[in-house]
Amino acid sequence: MRHHDSFDVPPPAQGAAKSRWAALRNLAPYLWQYRLRVSLALVMLLAAKVANVGVPLVLKDIVNALDLRPGDPRAVLVVPVALLVAYGALRLAVSLFTELREIVFSRVTQGAVRKIALEVFDHLFALSLRYHLERQTGGMSRDIERGTRGISSLVSYTLYSILPTLVEMALVIGILIVRYDWWFAGIALVALALYISFTVVVTEWRTSLRRTMNEQDSRANQRAVDALLNYETVKIFGNEAHEARRYDDNLHRWMSAAVKSQNSLSLLNMGQSFIIAAAVTLLVWRATVGVVNGTMNLGDLVLVNAFMIQLYAPLSFLGVIYREIRQALTDIERMFTILEQHRDIADVPGAKPLVVTHGSVCFEDVYFGYVPGHPVLKGLSFEVPGGETVAIVGPSGAGKSTLSRLMFRFYDVDAGRITIDGQDIRQVSQASLRGALGLVPQDTVLFNDTIGYNIAYGRPGASQDEVEEVARAAQIQGFIERQPMGWQTQVGERGLKLSGGEKQRVAIARALLKNPPVLIFDEATSQLDSRNERAIQGEIRMAARNRTTLIIAHRLSTIVDAHQILVLDGGRIVERGTHAQLLELDGVYARMWALQRDDVRLDDDLDLQRVA
Template identity: 50%
Template sequence: MSNTPNHASEQSETRAAWRTVKRVSPFIWPAGNFDLRARVVLALLALVATKFVAILSPILQAWAVDDLAGSGVPEFALGAIGLTVAYGMARIATNGFQQIRDALFAKVAQRALRRLALETFEHIHRLSMRYHITRKTGGLSRIIERGVKGVEFLLRYLVFSTGPLVLELVLIGAAIFWKLQDWRYVGIILATIAVYVWFTFAITEWRVKLRRKMNEQDTDANQKAIDSLLNFETVKYFGAAGREAARYDEAMAGYEAAALKTSYSLAFLNFGQAVLITAGLVAVMLLAAIGVQAGELTVGDFVLVNAYMIQITMPLNFLGTVYREIRQALVDMRQMFDLLDEPPEVQDRRNASQLRIAKGRVQFEAVSFSYDSERPILEDVSIDIPAGQTIAIVGPSGSGKSTIGRLLFRFYDVTGGAVVIDGQDVRDVTQDSLHQAIGVVPQDTVLFNDTIYYNIAYGRAHATRDEVIKAARDAQIHDFIMSLPDAYDTRVGERGLKLSGGEKQRVGIARTLLKDPPILLLDEATSALDSETEHEIQEALERAGQGRTVITIAHRLSTVQNADRILVLEKGTVVEAGTHSELLSKNGRYLDLWTLQSSEAARGPCMVEP
């Protein structure tokens, strides 16, 4: 009974492996693509031709030896010289068919990798924000990298190695029996292959577990490295480079230990395979040598047996490598396909329509939301934002302000109530059309590691250069860009770190202005700017907001005084609403926040006037 769990586990792994192979098969045999399917068929034909010619080569060599030794050859043979030439041509033909096979299948493999990479890329972008903020980028990229490599290996070797290997072994056995008419040779070969395959598979199963552990350690080390490098400023601030190095070294020590076990197991496997193959080779050669001495076989037969045993040795050694790598590839691919099977939390409904913006009215109707059941973020929040008006949402940190923007974009679905735009529930429209209708300047603008021009032009795919420059002027960053040696072609570095916080923010503002959306979300849009620039940007944003519905999420109350209406959010509920002057006259929470910020400003270089 003790073996039952292991047996069940092996069956489960086998089923999982077959499911993985089935997932890959449509990429090898793509539906509706005659060109790629024809390539697969022709490649298989070239493969069969390769094997038949490879089996013929030792026979030609044996006949040439027998002719030289005067042992006699078939009447249709060409003599030693002719047979030697034919042998050489057969070797060339074998290689030629192999190259034809590889050339034919190359497009199939590359197209499959391209489709799979695109499918994975698109799926990751479809996954919801909750997934991305809980996964480590380093681990995710490693899973994808290993998975794609696993598919590449499977495409290259499974189709043209495992089946062809069996075919080659059968043909060699048949050729030896045909030539020598002795089952003992076939019996020794079959016994050697059986023991070799059993030993290889048994040890490889053990090695796969070791390799899986090594992969886990590799992923952990990679996650720690990328996480540390992405946060290098924080590491510098706290003088924690040594601490991070020790943390990384600890992870690499785990990887080192796992990698050593994997290497030692590989050495054991290779040595065992060599012993088994050599034993089979020596046994067959001894039997052939005895036959030659007894006059039952010719010297050519001895050469034939030796050539075939060497020919068997190569694919058998390859079988060990292929099996090891296929098992590992299946493990890596399963992780990637598990990622592809991860369902997006937020999905378009089956009958989702395009969002139609008539005026741009936004309504939050009794909206409740929580990231988990134990911590509600918003409770029964109702907000009506008339088209073309500017609404500001203020409140202390943790009050749920930024969550309003995330729900508007439908990064999450509300747990209660509805978010409605021009009478359309955002859950009933496509996410693409929703995102196209809303522009956002986030609290911390993250830029692509490309040029300033690329980052601004990202706001609208086919914008002209003049439109990009106009957006930069409106965001008060054109003059700064032109002062740079490469102007708009200046690269901004990883996540835009070559620019200051204010410069990044202005690029983000220019990008949103270029998008020209009917609804504008400003999430602490000027928080990283100095007072003078903030005033200039505020004017630009007010101009940009004309004729649009604007939702401003702000911490600094001085930036929202001109809003048509201000909502005070606290502990997930709207506690006050009104204009700036109305809220000050209520002597409520807004006044408390205003007084606090005014006193803080008074201690600074300037006083904030109510």
Template identity: 50%
Template sequence: MPPETSADIAREERRSGLRTIRRVWPYLWPDGQVWVKRRVVIALGLLLLAKLIAVGTPILYKRAVDSLSGEVPDLMLGAVGLTIAYGLARLMTVGFQQARDGVFARVGQRALRQLALETFTHIHRLSLRYHISRKTGGLSRIIERGVKGVEFLLRFLLFSVGPLIIELTLVAAVLFFLFDVWYLAVVVLTIALYVWFTFKVTEWRVRLRRTMNQQDTDANQKAIDSLLNFETVKYFGAEAREAARYYAAMKGYERAAVKTATSLAMLNFGQSFLITTGLVIVMVMAATGVQNGSLTVGDFVMVNAYMIQITMPLNFLGTVYREIRQSLVDMGEMFDLLDSPRDVTDKPGAPAIAVAGGVVAFDDVRFGYDPERPILKGVSLEVGAGQNVALVGPSGSGKSTIGRLLFRFYDVGGGAIRIDGQDLRDVTQDSLHGAIGVVPQDTVLFNDTIRYNIAYGRDGATEDEIVAAAQAAQIHGFIESLPDGYDTQVGERGLKLSGGEKQRVGIARTLLKNPPILLLDEATSALDTETEAEIQTALKRAGEGRTVITIAHRLSTIADADRIVVLEKGEVVEEGTHEALLARGGRYAQLWARQQADRDAA
């Protein structure tokens, strides 16, 4: 395939810009939203009035000058009256423009809110595979830039490009009818050259802007990643190393920003040169007409006023076009994000899952994060209603993958997973997630109060229900001992709490959720022995009356499970009770003996 040329790239950018404009249009003219359309129509009406008055204002200025010079006396209003009328016309122009902005404000803000919500919701519905491959800092920056561009793009598409064309057309018509075709020719040529130069240079600047955005995203991601890993940075004395990484990223941004600023200076000078040249030519023509008596001084002033009136929106055109193209780039990145396919989707008309007993069955399940590297190679097992089944095995055996497939973070590559006979792919994800409670190895908390984090288990939970969940998780006493009690702030990711305290909060919010199926994903492996024993008691209470699947590293924590399933290299190699597996002297017995030896050695 031949390499892309600059023309191919420009063509692709135009297609991308048109796609973005088509995506934005429904927010400006939404179906079924009469009040939005009414505001848009009113804003356009105010805009048209402002432009008509603006184009007629220089005529009042001309008549006032002619009246004052005595060349063409105005018997109706007089010089003073014309001057007052001129001032009122300018005031009305500004007044209609500001009224237009006020009427349109709600439309723009509504669009911004809806698009931000749509993007936020879509990101949460993307698969775990997507989020693992993305960088949070870069993702947040794309959303931030894209959403900020919405109101700007809507406002200027509606109130700048179209109105500018209307104003230029009206001014050109006035110059043609009141003067002659040469004035019109100079104005049209000036505008054409200006627009061509602006568009050409701006297209080049857009590519520079894209590079600058990439550098900005990279620097922001490195900063957030470093701050999220604050403790790790401290442990390894890597402050200088992190500063050097951030400095290198910012240096790349600096180079891109300098190029962007330099190109802007070049664009501004070129625009000024073209506009000034056109202005001077027209004014020379008008001055010649005054000298030979074919024009009045008022005509000279009016021509000057019209050229200035053209100059201002043309200068604005440069800014608007640059900003629109830059907004299209920013929003294009966000719409690319919105167009990211969802790996896991509900079937059309899928019903909610109906959990009666809570029987979980894995039938010849096959899966791999990479097709070339299978993780599960035909796993079949069944967890009976109300049973506690433990999954054990060495690292990489597929234990945690089974948990992710059960929660349907991914779809199986082969076979099926069923709950009470219902294939997980045939029911809605929301209902499935509501039926399964997960206590992970490392519970991550929101930077809010303990009450908020426990209440997160079920929307609308009462205070009594929150306290009851905390008591069942054996953390109520600790919370009560804190100066702020349940209003205690837990800090970023819950760092103000110990590992055991965080796990208890996580158990409490899972209990508040009250799911029929409980998944314990190495929920105590990161804790010390004493804390682990306390958490185990809370977990046993949490599992009462539920189907429990425990993914365990420490075999001592699952010795009393109803059944233990041993995985190795993505296959079930053994299963049975703790005593039966030890008596068999197979793989489980080897793992048990090794852990006991490690504990004795410690």
């Protein structure tokens, strides 16, 4: 039986043994939960192997019972009915106990996979935004896929291949030692030692080849995922051929590594076949000599041959099993490495839920930078009184959107603090903090599901009437009703089937459905045209009524009614006041207002021309 290669590969040898033991330690608690099933499966395994070894023993007796000369009067009575029944029963027992083992153990494997996959999924959402901005989605998803598959492979190969083979080897060698001379056991043991040593040495040599193949496979997968995620950009610039060439470069390097790996696999197969063939030949030769000398009979010859076939059949897969177990341990450890990722943003021990009374938000001398030594916010201090609306304006890169990320604790401040009703947001649980905040982001990303699902995501479990009410408030109900599938309209991956304005209105609707005490609008109307922007401004004002609201705006027309407007520049507040006060100041805000007023007039003229 020939071995077949796969695309997976163990890591470099340095620290590999330590890593494999760590993987086993990490996996053990998940299997320990099913210890009764594991114990029962091991009993079934032992029973199956005892029955399997018993088959050649019964076959030996059957052959000896039939070894009569022609004309022997016992021939009419020789049909060994009891032996034949025993032979059939043992054959049936092998299959029966093997299948019972599968039935008992299947829940163990799948249960462990389910628990670990769910734990990894939950942990990924617990990691900070910084981690998710730096990760590569294609590579990480491949690691998780390989890790869960590795659990199944490790458990299956261990319970279904390694342990049965070890049990059967011990039983066969024991029978050879007890019933025959030491040559039989000696040949079997030497052959096993040579076979295992050769397999391990060659497989270790093949590791570097397979590691290269695996790296190229992952790189090609990452390249393909990245290109598909940026489908629109690729099409806009007409770079399909360019992306295909880049993908093919990785595939070509993978192909070269795969060819070398396959050649080394063929060498492994030939060496293993030679050792097995030599051992079986020597054992049959010794048995034949024993029959000729009269020290053994035909049944013994059949027994030795049957034992060797049973013993070496599973060993022919040792190279594959050894490699797959090593790879499974490596993949499991890679997946557990994700679980060991440090959580930059974590609840303090004993964190209490946020208690919102008035909803007052306060930034107190806040310093923050995404990169050490490059601050974005420099001593920022302001307050949003409960129930009031405060707007933040300023040029791009001034740090406006950073404020919402800090409030949601996607990042923690470097210095200073942010409070809600006097409670430092770092001292309360993140779940309660984010439950009290609602956000309409500048760049809305939707789930690849229906438009109804995406709106209802603001509060899972909300009634259809509530969903429709916020859709009307966000000025998107009419659009939904015009679609052939209505609320079941699919929005596509990341919402690509909707326009920017439609996605933003969905975001407004689901924020309204959440109905939090503190609302943040981060450029909430940046994707809307002037007419739709005016239509939705009234709904934004209604949503902000009697609610603490922070509006991060580029279009100043959306924040003229704010209780206070803060002008941010270079990470500092350079002006603050109401719309009228800032116009009288005739500073940065006044200049921005004058420029945007001219743009609005131009948009109005264009709208009138379209109507005409």
